[in-house]
Amino acid sequence: MTPRAGLRLSGGLVSAALVGIAFHLLGLPLAWIFGSMLGSAVYANCVPGIGRTHLIRRAGQLLIGSSVASVLDVATIRDVAGYLPAMVAAAVASNAVGVLLALPLARLAGVDRLSALLAALPAGMSEMASLAADLGARADFVMVAHSLRVVLVVLTVPVLIGLDRSGAPLPAGPAGGSVEALVACLLLGSLLAYGASRMNLLNPWIIMPMSVGVALVLAGFQLAAMPSPLLAAAQIAIGFSLGTRLKREDLTRLPRATLAGLAASLALVAAMMVLAAFVMPGLTGLGFSSLALAMAPGGLGEMIATAKALGLASALVASFQFVRSFMTNLLAPLIILKLVGRDRGS
Incomplete structure (x- = not known):
């Protein structure tokens, strides 16, 4: 990165942080996420060539993943694992809705069926955009569609949760814990995430620190809670x-x-909100507040950060989101071959 590019990137991060601080001082909900999103959007449209922000995003994801691990204990891990059938059902439902939307999306947008399918499937933007580029689809359209969906989820789902009065969030996790264990989780998670990213594994910068945290908890180590300034920094990122x-x-x-x-x-x-409000509570016993973020078709990092900001069950949200993202990436090649493979001669 050139010094000029680094200066532009730093300026964008400072702008995002300043607006986030202003929102926080005003007492606005989700101040760090909304404020930094607004500040960086304005900056990016006023200052061209801000460059790639992947390192900042990865740093935020590492902190978010470690913060989820810090609220875990053995009982919480056991409770979350019990919801695995519901996680799979939610993942299948969201993919089915995405497939149903692909054809009308292709007609409305004026794009081919493959591009529309990759844009409609509820997986990560980077994974679907990369797949679009590999298959000769409209990667630019896929990126725009996924970006709009994540922004829409971040803006609307917390409002729906605020209107809901049913179902308290799950416990936030045990008090106390070891700072050394938290640091070890963050450092070892970083190393494993880097190695996993070289192998193109799914969401390594969140999943690896979470996995390390689970291993530490099961080994008898309790992690200290993530400090509030670091949580704010993660949300800003x-x-x-x-x-x-x-x-x-x-x-x-x-x-x-x-x-x-x-x-x-x-x-x-x-x-997904209809399912979270009227179907899944009867199957899981969870309230709408937790299920809304758990089932929302947003990004893994964004949904966990929102759950942390709202004081909801971040471990549960992370598990639902990961299962859906994993299953979508697993099923996407099969769906593509079934629905559009013949049209493309593959």
């Missing part, structure tokens, strides 16, 4: 990375595709 995706030129260059992607995102979010 996540919001900053999300805001830099909202480039005016991308949205105006693909106006029809942008509107179609927004409509499809609304439909997917609405379908």
